Amino acid sequence: MRTLLVTGGAGFIGSNFVHMTRRRYPGDHIIVLDKLTYAGNRANLAGTDVEFIEGDVCDAALVDKLVARADITVHFAAESHNDNSLRDPRPFVDTNIVGTFTILEAIRRHGNRLHHISTDEVYGDLGLDDPARFTEETPYEPSSPYSATKAGSDHLVRAWVRSFGIRATISNCSNNYGPYQHIEKFIPRQITNILAGQTPKLYGTGEQVRDWIHVDDHNAAVHLILERGRNGETYNIGADNDHVNNKAVIELICELMGAPGYEHVADRPGHDQRYAMDSTKLRTELGWAPEYTDNQTGMRAGLEQTIAWYRDNGQWWAPAKQRVEQAYAERGQ
Ligand code: NAD
Ligand code: DAU
Numbered sequence: 001m002r003t004l005l006v007t008g009g010a011g012f013i014g015s016n017f018v019h020m021t022r023r024r025y026p027g028d029h030i031i032v033l034d035k036l037t038y039a040g041n042r043a044n045l046a047g048t049d050v051e052f053i054e055g056d057v058c059d060a061a062l063v064d065k066l067v068a069r070a071d072i073t074v075h076f077a078a079e080s081h082n083d084n085s086l087r088d089p090r091p092f093v094d095t096n097i098v099g100t101f102t103i104l105e106a107i108r109r110h111g112n113r114l115h116h117i118s119t120d121e122v123y124g125d126l127g128l129d130d131p132a133r134f135t136e137e138t139p140y141e142p143s144s145p146y147s148a149t150k151a152g153s154d155h156l157v158r159a160w161v162r163s164f165g166i167r168a169t170i171s172n173c174s175n176n177y178g179p180y181q182h183i184e185k186f187i188p189r190q191i192t193n194i195l196a197g198q199t200p201k202l203y204g205t206g207e208q209v210r211d212w213i214h215v216d217d218h219n220a221a222v223h224l225i226l227e228r229g230r231n232g233e234t235y236n237i238g239a240d241n242d243h244v245n246n247k248a249v250i251e252l253i254c255e256l257m258g259a260p261g262y263e264h265v266a267d268r269p270g271h272d273q274r275y276a277m278d279s280t281k282l283r284t285e286l287g288w289a290p291e292y293t294d295n296q297t298g299m300r301a302g303l304e305q306t307i308a309w310y311r312d313n314g315q316w317w318a319p320a321k322q323r324v325e326q327a328y329a330e331r332g333q
Contacts, residue, residue, distance in 0.1 A: 003030075003070050004029070008076035016179065075114060114166065121142060192310055214305075
């Protein structure tokens, strides 16, 4: 039986991680530390018996106390939305950089293990016609305040491994989708637009490519890394969906939901063009493979499940819908 400290466990990926951990490792004790920002929701953890602590990963005294009790800290907490980082970068610097520093110092004092959750965006972007994929050796070249702060946090983890000998692993994953994702993000925004009788919104031409992965496939990889990942290593996570552009995703959502169409809106400034992950290391070393796959878009089954979840959980997303859409409308999006 392990004690896991899950930071950001009331957010999208963190809460799905908690649910998966409960299913697969019922004996584990789970402590969730979450600030409950606009992106965190206590209801995401309904039905789980976690020890829930509302607090900030930048609070050194609190973090020290919790890290001391945990065999492993799984660090999901972050400000996570690119569009918000363009409007107000400060919380991204605080949570993503100072928060990770705070966790690292506690890990250094107590000598227990850290797994740091990061993103493919640290590698920058690829040209639309570039067939390359990001490997663990690709140099960092982040584009937005969000990805720059995530890159900074990865560098801190690596420096603490090398300079102080802490025990840590890092995973960099591509774009997730699935239940409990905040409706500011691309896929749930379009699903809830259709459910609310509004028109789906595509930024610019919609040619951009994201290497979509279902959140359960991401979290299954994280569990494998916790069990068998080598100390100090980085693992890229991606489901080989780097041939699917935003236009194809929105068209598939419209088809699955019987919606007549979508509209083009203002593009994101500095919009990254293409992400593509090479997850060979994870697959060969740890034996990981995604379960949500199909030949065409790799997303049909996962999207059907996700659409059904939003359809069944209107009370979860409806209260935030008007505020989110108003903020987008102010930016022509
Ligand atoms: P999210 O925005 O849905 O959730 C973030 C959670 O962190 C929320 O519950 C929020 O309340 C909490 N939080 C924010 N600031 C905090 C603070 N200072 N102290 C404590 N808790 C705080 O994000 P997500 O999409 O679930 O992403 C989780 C992690 O995965 C992030 O580190 C993100 O960079 C990474 N990631 C996300 C994706 C994706 O597609 N969403 C892909 C790869 C990596
Ligand atoms: O690549 C991993 C990253 O994926 C994570 O690190 C981030 O936390 C996560 O938010 C996500 O970042 P993106 O910026 O790629 O995700 P987002 O859902 O905001 O947008 C996905 C794509 O869809 C992007 O090309 C912009 C576009 N888009 C987005 C919205 C919200 C639209 O076309 N219309 C929209 O309404």
